[in-house]
Amino acid sequence: MKLTCVRLTALLALALSSAQAATLVGYAELKADTFAAGPASGAWNAGLRGEARFPSQPVQGFSGVQRDPSGQGFLFLSDNGFGARNNSADYLLRLHRVALTPATTARRAGQVSVGSFIELRDPDRKVPWQIVNEASPERRLTGADFDVEGFAIAPDGTLWVGDEFGPYLLHFSADGRLLEAPIGTPNLAGLPTLRGQSPVVVAHRGSSGTRPEHTLEAYRIAIEAGADFIEPDLVVTRDGVLVARHEPVIAVLSADGRVTEATADVATRPEFKDRARVKKLDGKDVYGYWAEDFTLAELKTLRAVERLPQLRGRAYDGRFEIPTLAEIIALVRDVEARTGRKVGLYPETKHPTFVTQAAGMNISQLLIDTLKKENFTDPARVFIQSFEVGNLKELRTRIMPAAGVNLPLVQLISSPDEAPYDWTAAGDKRTYGALTSDVALKEIAGYAAGVGPYKRWIIDDQGRTTDFVSRAHDAGLLVHPWTFRNEPTYLLPDYQNDPEAEMRQALRAGVDGFFTDFPATGARVVGQYTVPEVRSPQHHAYAQGVSSGAANLPGSGGFEGLNLSPDGQGLYALLEKTVAGDLPGQLRLMRFDLGRRQWTLAGRYALEPAGEAIGDLAPVNDHEYLVLERDNASGEAAKHKRVYLFNLREKNPDGTFKKTLIADLMNLRDPQKLAPSTTGGVFSFPYVTIENLLVLDARTILVANDNNFPATGGRGREVRDVSEFLWIGLDAPLKFAAGAGHRSAVRK
Numbered sequence: 001m002k003l004t005c006v007r008l009t010a011l012l013a014l015a016l017s018s019a020q021a022a023t024l025v026g027y028a029e030l031k032a033d034t035f036a037a038g039p040a041s042g043a044w045n046a047g048l049r050g051e052a053r054f055p056s057q058p059v060q061g062f063s064g065v066q067r068d069p070s071g072q073g074f075l076f077l078s079d080n081g082f083g084a085r086n087n088s089a090d091y092l093l094r095l096h097r098v099a100l101t102p103a104t105t106a107r108r109a110g111q112v113s114v115g116s117f118i119e120l121r122d123p124d125r126k127v128p129w130q131i132v133n134e135a136s137p138e139r140r141l142t143g144a145d146f147d148v149e150g151f152a153i154a155p156d157g158t159l160w161v162g163d164e165f166g167p168y169l170l171h172f173s174a175d176g177r178l179l180e181a182p183i184g185t186p187n188l189a190g191l192p193t194l195r196g197q198s199p200v201v202v203a204h205r206g207s208s209g210t211r212p213e214h215t216l217e218a219y220r221i222a223i224e225a226g227a228d229f230i231e232p233d234l235v236v237t238r239d240g241v242l243v244a245r246h247e248p249v250i251a252v253l254s255a256d257g258r259v260t261e262a263t264a265d266v267a268t269r270p271e272f273k274d275r276a277r278v279k280k281l282d283g284k285d286v287y288g289y290w291a292e293d294f295t296l297a298e299l300k301t302l303r304a305v306e307r308l309p310q311l312r313g314r315a316y317d318g319r320f321e322i323p324t325l326a327e328i329i330a331l332v333r334d335v336e337a338r339t340g341r342k343v344g345l346y347p348e349t350k351h352p353t354f355v356t357q358a359a360g361m362n363i364s365q366l367l368i369d370t371l372k373k374e375n376f377t378d379p380a381r382v383f384i385q386s387f388e389v390g391n392l393k394e395l396r397t398r399i400m401p402a403a404g405v406n407l408p409l410v411q412l413i414s415s416p417d418e419a420p421y422d423w424t425a426a427g428d429k430r431t432y433g434a435l436t437s438d439v440a441l442k443e444i445a446g447y448a449a450g451v452g453p454y455k456r457w458i459i460d461d462q463g464r465t466t467d468f469v470s471r472a473h474d475a476g477l478l479v480h481p482w483t484f485r486n487e488p489t490y491l492l493p494d495y496q497n498d499p500e501a502e503m504r505q506a507l508r509a510g511v512d513g514f515f516t517d518f519p520a521t522g523a524r525v526v527g528q529y530t531v532p533e534v535r536s537p538q539h540h541a542y543a544q545g546v547s548s549g550a551a552n553l554p555g556s557g558g559f560e561g562l563n564l565s566p567d568g569q570g571l572y573a574l575l576e577k578t579v580a581g582d583l584p585g586q587l588r589l590m591r592f593d594l595g596r597r598q599w600t601l602a603g604r605y606a607l608e609p610a611g612e613a614i615g616d617l618a619p620v621n622d623h624e625y626l627v628l629e630r631d632n633a634s635g636e637a638a639k640h641k642r643v644y645l646f647n648l649r650e651k652n653p654d655g656t657f658k659k660t661l662i663a664d665l666m667n668l669r670d671p672q673k674l675a676p677s678t679t680g681g682v683f684s685f686p687y688v689t690i691e692n693l694l695v696l697d698a699r700t701i702l703v704a705n706d707n708n709f710p711a712t713g714g715r716g717r718e719v720r721d722v723s724e725f726l727w728i729g730l731d732a733p734l735k736f737a738a739g740a741g742h743r744s745a746v747r748k
Ligand code: G3P
Pocket: 204, 233, 246, 348, 385, 412, 452, 482, 483, 515
């Protein structure tokens, strides 16, 4: 029987050896009910104060660890107390000095000895909002003030603590005195726009998803929704006035006279019955009513109708006039006068070749004349776009210089089966595909500031991001694709009817803006990336009612991982959860330069599909870090508790750090049965939170759980969780730099 057991264990160990890369080489635990001196605690429950449950201060759970710079042993950071802000107002934030002696054989138990503590406090009133102990001289900080999740010790001996209520960085003296106001977290979305500028939302024909397109009402709603630019497509009247219509043909008729598409109610007007004509529009016969056959006065008698009534209804038909460009400029000016907001115009010269042929007018000249007359020539507020090439070149080389204006131009690029009509009219057989090569993009940059591509140039019909944006950026061109629409019929299946997903993909691809029929949606999505700060729902601005802005980081998603870079010059801070707008499962790694006191985005860490959060971050050397990754489960439900190594210098194709599994904490070898819970030579660590990680040497890491005192569940529903300390031996050594993990122990 004994032989069978030994064989089984050996077989099990053999089977596991290929899958595991780590062994428990030391173990110790601290019983749950461990207290330190201090006031009674545990009186708060969901914001209501009752009887204190504990006579003093619980020592645990622990959310961060470093070597103790004052000697042997470690400093462990207490978490924020009793699990939530509204029951932790009497839990004092501390770092505890802890001496650890691991069990290294089954015969001897490990020892954990808790010594003195450093109490975090704000006697100099650096926190600019009200704290729990606001009036006391010491102003001891509590778990209702900050949720402290990780810390680092700077070369000067001061303490940097990562919080997740802000999230904030907190800077303390070595003895726990807050040295400066909490430092917030800038929203470094890292969108790869051409010059790092914020993307713009272009209201395509106004808010055309919600009102008939190209009406003052559609433009007004677009501006209120937060559009940066409104887009008038421009056509000419018989008397040479520019008005906003999608096409010169304002109602298309079938051969038997039925309306097949219309943007105005002209076909219902008996007085204009004889105006319908067949004309060649860009080489194709089209039967209908044409703007250039009506005076402005006649067009003003018409009313706009919905172009897509089956999709968007007819609720607003017959209410709004056809606006002139001058009226649209007046609207923009009115908004500016009332609100100070400087909305821009993004006019399109519609069918320049046709306008010359059919009406004998130069639409590009008319546009510049109108903009000059209306004194709307600020290059920061106008983009002129065209599907043709020749008129843009004429604008650049002749019309604008002659008028003394210099506005940015945008070359529109339609689908590859279509062609710029001026090319076609001149016998040039090339299509829009010819405008997308690297050479062509460079040539476009000679006359235009940007390109406006059909969106499938950016994201193909399989939902894959192409290299178009980066190639256009390489040529120095802005990229403003079209057209983003909320209706499911315009969305690829992968978006699962979520139009914001499409916008986010385009933004992550680096577009500098986009045209959308739904500017409210566009502005909301862009806003996720451009709000100045990353904020959790517990950010003080919300708690104090200062701001009504929405949080863009889930609760309990802040600086769980915080550590000093081995060169001692900066802090690396890894957010525990995903910022709104980022790809699901991707976490921002921020760097705070201690000298310049500036944040930068160091990169993105991708969780495994089973991973829901990170627990800690520890440096190995100047470019490699370890991360604790976990799911949100404990006990038998726990599956994913792992340590990964990632490299700051090595990226996956999606831009996230390459990473390697170092230790599966649910599956560690424990041949000596150092831990009481080990079964069959395998140790597992099924706590919901595991928040302490430190590299001890090239082959050994220290890991400990946060027991969320007085929680249960890790080792059984009725068992109060203890703090377990694991010394984990790695099969393959880390490239551990002498400074990493030690510099913080050296006071200079
Ligand atoms: O102008 C770019 C975008 O508007 C696409 O063209 O006018 O046909 O909708 P349009």
